[in-house]
Amino acid sequence: MREGTPGPWRSLAGRFRLPLILLAVVIVYGTAGYMVLDRLGVFDAFYQTISIMSTVGGEVKPLGVAGRVFTATLIVGGVATMLYAFGVFAETLSANEFGDYRRRRKLENDLARLRDHYIVCGYGRIGTQIVSEFEQRDVSYVVVEQNPEALSRLEREGRLHILGDAASEDVLRQAGIERARCLISAVDADERAVYVTLAARGLNSNLYIVARAGQPESIRRLELAGADRVISPYRMAGHRMAALATHPSLVDVLDSVQIGSDVAVEELVIGGEATLIGQSLEQAGLLDPDGARVLALRRKDGGLHVSPDGSMRLEEGDLLVLLGSPEQLTATAARVH
Numbered sequence: 111m112r113e114g115t116p117g118p119w120r121s122l123a124g125r126f127r128l129p130l131i132l133l134a135v136v137i138v139y140g141t142a143g144y145m146v147l148d149r150l151g152v153f154d155a156f157y158q159t160i161s162i163m164s165t166v167g168g169e170v171k172p173l174g175v176a177g178r179v180f181t182a183t184l185i186v187g188g189v190a191t192m193l194y195a196f197g198v199f200a201e202t203l204s205a206n207e208f209g210d211y212r213r214r215r216k217l218e219n220d221l222a223r224l225r226d227h228y229i230v231c232g233y234g235r236i237g238t239q240i241v242s243e244f245e246q247r248d249v250s251y252v253v254v255e256q257n258p259e260a261l262s263r264l265e266r267e268g269r270l271h272i273l274g275d276a277a278s279e280d281v282l283r284q285a286g287i288e289r290a291r292c293l294i295s296a297v298d299a300d301e302r303a304v305y306v307t308l309a310a311r312g313l314n315s316n317l318y319i320v321a322r323a324g325q326p327e328s329i330r331r332l333e334l335a336g337a338d339r340v341i342s343p344y345r346m347a348g349h350r351m352a353a354l355a356t357h358p359s360l361v362d363v364l365d366s367v368q369i370g371s372d373v374a375v376e377e378l379v380i381g382g383e384a385t386l387i388g389q390s391l392e393q394a395g396l397l398d399p400d401g402a403r404v405l406a407l408r409r410k411d412g413g414l415h416v417s418p419d420g421s422m423r424l425e426e427g428d429l430l431v432l433l434g435s436p437e438q439l440t441a442t443a444a445r446v447h
Contacts, residue, residue: 129195136163136191140184148177163188220270224250224286231276231306232296233260236322236343240294241269252285277305279313287313295321295337300328304335311336375405376439378446380428386446392420394445401442402434 140159154170227250253271264271274281295306321337386394407418410427
């Protein structure tokens with residue numbers, strides 16, 4: 111959907127507004143004319159007008175000269191209006207606007223249902239990879255893009271998206287930023303990334319924002335704009351290549367620990383309504399062998415405890431880093447929530 115455009119129903123109805131108005135005018139004209147010239151009742155005058163306009167013909171009662179002259183004008187006006195209305199309808203069908211209307215309605219409904227989702231701004235090489243990862247992990251997302259080439263790919267792939275500038279507050283609201291969990295700025299230009307981050311932070315102060323920085327000097331600017339994490343693809347690529355050169359086996363092991371494999375790493379946050387707050391890890395059953403292994407616990411203030419002791423007590427806002435099979439992670443998540 112384009113930024114600032116009317117909703118799908120209003121857009122489609124706009125095509126038929128003029129034909130409907132003309133039809134209504136002709137019907138009122140015919141009904142009033144027969145009531146005045148031939149003294150017909152409202153229903154009879156309306157019925158005769160519809161009969162004449164539809165070319166069915168037929169008279170409720172014999173018409174005088176004035177009535178016949180009036181009928182001639184009604185035939186010309188009514189048939190012309192009907193043909194115009196059918197022409198608009200045929201043009202709408204040929205342009206597949208009804209199909210577009212259904213797609214736009216589906217988009218609006220899908221956007222309205224999104225909760226705790228991720229907003230991906232930009233669908234270039236990085237944005238495409240992010241969306242691919244999200245789909246593998248069954249994560250809810252919406253893409254914001256305005257590049258025609260990227261939009262055509264999104265439409266071909268059937269991925270949920272919005273056409274518009276990600277730095278626009280209206281577009282971000284349309285993407286459900288008030289209900290979103292995270293925004294990822296993967297736009298190409300660092301200047302646009304700063305504007306996107308500023309707009310997003312202004313609309314949702316609790317939103318987790320991850321931004322891409324093309325240049326090293328842009329990292330600090332994005333952090334000042336409100337980004338929680340700033341990623342430099344070149345720095346990450348260099349770090350990755352160095353790790354592969356010096357510790358290839360370790361990198362292979364870490365790569366194998368992904369969502370969808372036999373073993374995965376996941377994080378869980380202790381919410382304010384969790385019944386485990388105040389209990390130790392052992393009391394909460396988080397060290398049971400049938401659950402996932404607790405690799406680390408990070409406090410809300412940033413303090414990190416690797417391989418925490420079973421006596422450590424849980425607090426609101428704690429983040430647990432867990433290792434285990436999907437079944438073990440599910441069992442542990444059930445205890446936490």
